[in-house]
Amino acid sequence: MTKKDLLLTLLKESVDKCYKKDIDLIDCGMERASVAKIHCYMVGALEYDKRFEAFSKYNLENEYNKNGKNPKKTENFTKGAQPDIILHYRLDKPHKDNLLVVEFKSFDGKDHERDKLKLKDFTGEESGYNYFLGVFVILHIDGPEYMYFQDGYEKPYDELST
Numbered sequence: 001m002t003k004k005d006l007l008l009t010l011l012k013e014s015v016d017k018c019y020k021k022d023i024d025l026i027d028c029g030m031e032r033a034s035v036a037k038i039h040c041y042m043v044g045a046l047e048y049d050k051r052f053e054a055f056s057k058y059n060l061e062n063e064y065n066k067n068g069k070n071p072k073k074t075e076n077f078t079k080g081a082q083p084d085i086i087l088h089y090r091l092d093k094p095h096k097d098n099l100l101v102v103e104f105k106s107f108d109g110k111d112h113e114r115d116k117l118k119l120k121d122f123t124g125e126e127s128g129y130n131y132f133l134g135v136f137v138i139l140h141i142d143g144p145e146y147m148y149f150q151d152g153y154e155k156p157y158d159e160l161s162t
Contacts, residue, residue, distance in 0.1 A: 003162065006051065007132075007133055009051070012146075014045060015137060018034055019143065027141055030106070031104055034106065036062060038085070038104075039085055042060055046058075046060060058087050058088060058089060058099060059090040060087050061086050061090070062084070063083075068091055074121035074127040075127060077118060081121070083103060084102055084103050085104075086098070086101050087100040095128055095129045096130070098122075098129055099131065099132050100131065100132065101119060101131040102135045103134075103135075103136050105138050106138075107141055112138075116136055116154065119135075119149040120134075120152050122134055123150055123151060123152055124152025133150060133160070135147070136149070148160055
């Protein structure tokens, strides 16, 4: 399985588990609580599922807003930005192996463009973070919707690098 496929499997299986076990959080539009549960499911998968062994040395963070000891800033978020979930090496500078950055919105959430801009920044070269893959997830009541980002652009799934 490619790096892209492994990362998306990790994310999507964790989101699916949240829909199965914690649908009441999603139904109520509780974005932060839903993201916290998804993060927990991702942690469990990273610890116990051998498919994800390649990521065992990475740090999975929730609401992580630091770049070393400084705020995590980008060109468009000069006062700081805190992604919902990231998979990276903590305190890694330069950022040579950041893997995954994810933003979530509940079905009634607003400001999708702000989250998409954040993903463009974190996956692009200008910010210096160079995340391999960014994913925007809308938690609709009837199932998730995914949008993908690489190299600072929103891309269809079939155009993502592997």
